[in-house]
Amino acid sequence: MGYPSLPHDHGEAFEKEMGAMPPLESFGTLASIFKELGDESRLRIFWLLCHCEECVINISSMVGMTSPAVSHHLRQLKSGGLITGMRRGKEVYYKAVDTQKARLLHSMIEGMMEIECPWEGPVR
Amino acid sequence: MGYPSLPHDHGEAFEKEMGAMPPLESFGTLASIFKELGDESRLRIFWLLCHCEECVINISSMVGMTSPAVSHHLRQLKSGGLITGMRRGKEVYYKAVDTQKARLLHSMIEGMMEIECPWEGPVR
DNA sequence: CTTATAATTAAACAAATGCTTAATTGTTGA
DNA sequence: TCAACAATTAAGCATTTGTTTAATTATAAG
Numbered sequence: 001m002g003y004p005s006l007p008h009d010h011g012e013a014f015e016k017e018m019g020a021m022p023p024l025e026s027f028g029t030l031a032s033i034f035k036e037l038g039d040e041s042r043l044r045i046f047w048l049l050c051h052c053e054e055c056v057i058n059i060s061s062m063v064g065m066t067s068p069a070v071s072h073h074l075r076q077l078k079s080g081g082l083i084t085g086m087r088r089g090k091e092v093y094y095k096a097v098d099t100q101k102a103r104l105l106h107s108m109i110e111g112m113m114e115i116e117c118p119w120e121g122p123v124r
Numbered sequence: 125m126g127y128p129s130l131p132h133d134h135g136e137a138f139e140k141e142m143g144a145m146p147p148l149e150s151f152g153t154l155a156s157i158f159k160e161l162g163d164e165s166r167l168r169i170f171w172l173l174c175h176c177e178e179c180v181i182n183i184s185s186m187v188g189m190t191s192p193a194v195s196h197h198l199r200q201l202k203s204g205g206l207i208t209g210m211r212r213g214k215e216v217y218y219k220a221v222d223t224q225k226a227r228l229l230h231s232m233i234e235g236m237m238e239i240e241c242p243w244e245g246p247v248r
Numbered sequence: 249c250t251t252a253t254a255a256t257t258a259a260a261c262a263a264a265t266g267c268t269t270a271a272t273t274g275t276t277g278a
Numbered sequence: 279t280c281a282a283c284a285a286t287t288a289a290g291c292a293t294t295t296g297t298t299t300a301a302t303t304a305t306a307a308g
Contacts, residue, residue, distance in 0.1 A: 006182045008215070020246035021186075022237060027168045029241055030233060035162035039296075040148075040155040047151070056255060058130045062145075069297055071256055090254050090305050091132070100239050108232050109154060115224050116157065117150035163266080180285060193267055195286055214275050214284050250308085257302070265294070272287070278280085 036080045037105065041065060042073045046096065049083050050106045055091035160204045161229065165189060166197045170220065173207050174230045179215035 037043045044063050048054070056074070060067045074094055077083045082102050085094040096102050113119070161167045168187050172178065180198065184191045198218055201207045206226050209218040220226050237243070 007185050008179055008182050010179070010182075021168075021172070022241065022243055024164075024168075026237055026241035026243055027171070028164045030236055031162055031164040031167045033236060033240065034158045034167070038155055038159035038162035040152045041296080043155045043158070044145075044148075044151045048145070055132060055134070057253095058132050058134075061131050066298075067255065068257080068299085072296075075256085087255090087305085092255065101236070104232070104235055104239065108228070111228055112154055112157060112225070113146060113150055115228065117146065117153055119146055119150055121144065165266080181283095190268075191285065192269085192287080196266075199286085211275085211285090214282095216285065252307085253305085255302100255304075257300105259300085260298085262297090263295080266292095268289100268291085270288085270290105272285100274283100274285075276281105276283085278282100 033080070033101075033105070036077060036082060037109070039073075041069070042077060043109070045070065045073055046077055046082055046105075047109060049077075049094055050096040050102075050109075053093050053095035055093050057091070059094065157204070157225075157229070160201065160206060161233070163197075165193070166201060167233070169194065169197055170201055170206055170229075171233060173201075173218055174220040174226075174233075177217050177219035179217050181215070183218065 037046065041063060045059060048059060048062060054062070056067050056070055059074075060070045063070065074083065074085065078085060078094075081099070082096060082105065083094050084097050085092045087093075096106065161170065165187060169183060172183060172186060178186070180191050180194055183198075184194045187194065198207065198209065202209060202218075205223070206220060206229065207218050208221050209216045211217075220230065
């Protein structure tokens with residue numbers, strides 16, 4: 001009771017089946033987090049910055065992109081709260097932040113790599 | 125040796141810092157997985173189908189979208205290997221598949237909800 | 249102050265994405 | 279076989295997105 005009835009009743013109570021649905025807002029928040037990593041270039045950059053701290057030019061070199069393009073992605077990752085940048089001299093060094101969110105995403109990436117990407121890792 | 129040298133040498137050896145980078149292909153694979161969940165509507169639908177099995181009309185009703193729109197997302201989630209659909213009579217019932225990949229994504233969603241979405245859950 | 253290098257910002261554009269409406273296919277029951 | 283309902287597909291469109299090139303800002307060194 002209190003629940004909107006569905007067009008079709010297949011016998012199962014809505015709330016019993018799945019509990020309450022999180023609010024729309026939560027899905028929006030989460031989707032935008034996944035969207036951050038839903039781009040190959042940005043995912044590589046984030047992965048990179050989980051493993052080292054580097055300046056824009058070196059990042060550009062590592063991922064084979066122009067620095068404006070990299071800068072663009074860095075800004076998104078930064079505003080998404082996944083990385084930070086600090087200027088030292090002429091260069092700005094970026095690295096992943098150390099938060100629950102960033103750690104969870106990183107471990108998620110590594111875990112999914114193991115499951116979905118048949119790659120043996122660096123030569124031993 | 126054997127490594128492309130970076131434009132700037134900041135003293136740290138490339139390989140020591142971060143190990144070998146997974147191949148580009150792996151990042152592409154992973155990015156497309158994250159892209160699946162990088163849309164609010166699709167994320168809701170996937171979450172829903174992790175918690176119950178439903179026909180298209182009911183899904184449409186639950187997420188407040190037209191059935192063509194839902195069908196569109198269902199096809200993507202299906203081709204992404206996250207859900208399956210089976211026809212029973214006039215209806216096609218969809219639910220999340222039971223694979224490592226889908227389970228990891230689901231637990232990731234729930235974990236991230238806890239961290240990032242200040243919501244107390246269903247009334248007890 | 250001037251020059252060189254690093255990084256960001258802006259403008260422009262092609263490509264991809266998600267939704268709408270309309271048409272089509274599939275299934276059931278009269 | 280026909281009518282009703284469920285689902286998918288197709289076409290069209292507006293929006294978003296990622297990249298490029300060019301211009302601008304920031305810092306260090308001569």
